[in-house]
Amino acid sequence: MERATLRRRLNWQLATVRGLVDETATTRDLVLELPDWPGHLAGQHVDVRLTAEDGYQAQRSYSIASAPEDHDLVLTVERLPDGEVSTYLVDDLEVGDHVELRGPIGEYFVWDGRTNSPLLLIAGDCDEEQRAGPRALLSATTRRRHLLRRARALCSVRRD
Numbered sequence: 001m002e003r004a005t006l007r008r009r010l011n012w013q014l015a016t017v018r019g020l021v022d023e024t025a026t027t028r029d030l031v032l033e034l035p036d037w038p039g040h041l042a043g044q045h046v047d048v049r050l051t052a053e054d055g056y057q058a059q060r061s062y063s064i065a066s067a068p069e070d071h072d073l074v075l076t077v078e079r080l081p082d083g084e085v086s087t088y089l090v091d092d093l094e095v096g097d098h099v100e101l102r103g104p105i106g107e108y109f110v111w112d113g114r115t116n117s118p119l120l121l122i123a124g125d126c127d128e129e130q131r132a133g134p135r136a137l138l139s140a141t142t143r144r145r146h147l148l149r150r151a152r153a154l155c156s157v158r159r160d
C-alpha cells in the first residue's frame, strides 16, 4: 500500500455484519463487509461509531484482526463489565446489522534516538509486567544516549 493511501482522508463508512463468532465467553469476532475498503496493513485499527435512536453517539477503536489479504474485515471485541460499546457489540449486535466504521488508522515509526526531539510514551491499562519492559528499555536507551531528561513513559493503572 502506498504511503499516500495511508494518509488519505478518513471517512465514515457503513459496514454490514456478515458473521459473529464467539471466541470465548467474553470475546467475539465481528466479521464485517465494507463496500469501499481501501485495504490495510497488519497492526492498524479502525474507529467504530454507534448512534442511538435519540442521536447519542459513542465511538471506540478496535484493532483489525483479519489479514490484509482476507476478504472480510474482522474485529475481535472483548466485552468489558459495564462497557458502553463493547457490551453492545458482543451481546446485542446481530448478523445483517450495520455499524459505522472509519479506517484503517495507524502508522509505524522507528525511533533511533539520534534526534534531539523529546520522546513521550503513553500506555493505558498497564500491569506491573507490562510496565517493566518499556521502562527497562527506555532507561537503558536514554542512559546510553544521554537523553534522560527528554524521555518519559506514562502508564495508567486502575486500582479497583
Ligand SMILES: Cc1cc2nc3c(=O)[nH]c(=O)nc-3n(C[C@H](O)[C@H](O)[C@H](O)COP(=O)(O)OP(=O)(O)OC[C@H]3O[C@@H](n4cnc5c(N)ncnc54)[C@H](O)[C@@H]3O)c2cc1C
Pocket: 045, 060, 061, 062, 063, 064, 075, 076, 077, 078, 079, 080, 081, 082, 083, 084, 085, 086, 087
Ligand atoms: C488503538 C486501539 C485499539 C483497540 N483495539 C481493541 C480490540 O481489538 N479489541 C477490544 O476489545 N478493545 C480494543 N480497544 C479498546 C476499545 O477501544 C474500548 O476501549 C473497549 O471496547 C471498551 O469500550 P466500552 O465502551 O465497552 O467501555 P467504556 O464504557 O469506555 O468503559 C471502559 C471500562 O471502564 C469502566 N468505566 C467506565 N466509566 C467508568 C467510571 N466513571 N468509573 C469507573 N469505571 C468506569 C467500564 O465499566 C468499563 O469496564 C482498543 C483501543 C485502542 C485505543
